[in-house]
Amino acid sequence: xxxxxxxxxxxxxxxxxxxxxxxxxxxxxxxxxxxxxxxxxxxxxxxxxxxxxxxxxxxxxxxxxxxxxxxxxxxxxxxxxxxxxxxxxxxxxxxxxxxx
Numbered sequence: 001x002x003x004x005x006x007x008x009x010x011x012x013x014x015x016x017x018x019x020x021x022x023x024x025x026x027x028x029x030x031x032x033x034x035x036x037x038x039x040x041x042x043x044x045x046x047x048x049x050x051x052x053x054x055x056x057x058x059x060x061x062x063x064x065x066x067x068x069x070x071x072x073x074x075x076x077x078x079x080x081x082x083x084x085x086x087x088x089x090x091x092x093x094x095x096x097x098x099x100x
Contacts, residue, residue, distance in 0.1 A: 004031065004032060004034050006029065006032050007034070009029045009030050009031030009032060010029070010031070011027040011029050011030065011036070012027065013025055013026075018045060020048075020049075022045050022048045024042075024044065025038075025041055026038075084099060086098060086100055
């Protein structure tokens with residue numbers, strides 16, 4: 001059993017997911033609550049972030065509004081349709097767009 005570096009208590013292996021859905025395992029101390037992630041897991045998650053496809057788009061002026069083109073690959077993946085309403089949710093780092 002893995003031991004906590006802070007209090008020497010036993011540690012339990014748990015699973016969690018990043019906001020992007022990447023699963024990883026970590027250890028939590030049963031006594032003090034200290035959490036640690038082993039370097040192998042950290043490297044696996046970092047590699048998934050590096051390989052995650054990023055999309056760039058340019059904001060254009062459309063009349064008095066601004067528009068953003070959604071790449072075909074994302075349209076197909078999330079089943080967006082022409083003239084479909086979407087929800088835009090402001091977040092700390094950007095905007096989340098969800099089919100309504």
